[in-house]
Structures are given as structure tokens and as C-alpha cells.
Amino acid sequence: MALKDRRPDRTVTLRLTGSMSKYDWAINGRRYAPSHRYPVRAGERVRLVFVNDTTMWHPMHLHGHTFALPGGGPRKDTAVVLPGKRLEVDFDADNPGLWMVHCHNVYHAESGMMTVLGYRR
Ligand SMILES: [Cu+2]
Known part of the structure; x- marks a missing residue:
């Protein structure tokens, strides 16, 4: 089930921040x-731009949706963002609610590398 080709209506940039020494993992600081x-907003094609400003891998996970790389490929709910790299993923906001986006390394998530995307129907 590929995502239909569509230009994003909204881009949300999530910079992955923090360090091992301070253990202050966060999103956009x-x-x-x-x-x-x-x-x-419901109905939007949303592009998430993950920018990894750290020296570690972060498997970023989105609840309630599946995403794909822009331009195609399989739909997933988790993608690894390599140290110092940027990764863009697109999803359709077709499931209203409050949805976590977080690092799937639970130690990072628990120290703060998670946030919420929210929309109503
Ligand atoms: Cu992480």
C-alpha cells in the first residue's frame, strides 16, 4: 500500500538533540x-523532517499512522535517523487524535526525546 503521490501541505521539522554525557535527549531542544x-490538520499530507544533531542513531517512531519516504517506497512506522543526517518522511493525517512521535530507543524517549502531533477530525 504505497502513499499516493502528493505534495506536502505542511512540514514539521523535528531536530533530534542531546548528548550521551548530559543524557538530555530531546526534540528541538x-x-x-x-x-x-x-x-x-486532518486531511493534510504532512512531511516530517528529522534532523539528527546528535552522534547517535535514533529509530524514530510515529503512532497512529504509517509514513513513506517522499517519492515512494514501503510504508513504515519507524525509521532510523543516522548521526548527523536528515531524513524526510510523509504521512497522511487521516486518523485524528493525539499521537506520539518518539525515539524507539526507550531510554532516549524516557529522557525526553518524544513529542505529540495532534489534530481533530
Ligand atoms: Cu534515540
């Missing part, structure tokens, strides 16, 4: 806080 959400 901000540790997870339930009150902070990245807005998305």
Missing part, C-alpha cells in the same frame, strides 16, 4: 511535555 504539541 525541548524535553517531552504533554502540553506541547505540534499542530497538524
Whole structure:
């Protein structure tokens, strides 16, 4: 089930930040806080841009959706973002709710490398 070819309506940049020594893993320099959400609208094609500013691998996982690399490929819910690299993924906002995006290395997620995308129907 490939995503239909479509230009993104919205781009959300999520910089992966933090270090082993401080153990301050975060997204855009901000540790997870339930009150902070990245807005998305129902029906949009959303592009997530992961920019890994750290020296570690981060398998980034999105709840409630599957994403694909722009231009095709299989749909997944997790993709590894290599140290110092950038990775773009597209998904369709077709499942309203509050959805976590987080590093699937649970030690990183628990220290703060997670956030929420939210939208209503
Ligand atoms: Cu991580």
C-alpha cells in the first residue's frame, strides 16, 4: 500500500538533540511535555523532517499512522535517523487524535526525546 503521490501541505521539522554525557535527549531542544504539541490538520499530507544533531542513531517512531519516504517506497512506522543526517518522511493525517512521535530507543524517549502531533477530525 504505497502513499499516493502528493505534495506536502505542511512540514514539521523535528531536530533530534542531546548528548550521551548530559543524557538530555530531546526534540528541538525541548524535553517531552504533554502540553506541547505540534499542530497538524486532518486531511493534510504532512512531511516530517528529522534532523539528527546528535552522534547517535535514533529509530524514530510515529503512532497512529504509517509514513513513506517522499517519492515512494514501503510504508513504515519507524525509521532510523543516522548521526548527523536528515531524513524526510510523509504521512497522511487521516486518523485524528493525539499521537506520539518518539525515539524507539526507550531510554532516549524516557529522557525526553518524544513529542505529540495532534489534530481533530
Ligand atoms: Cu534515540
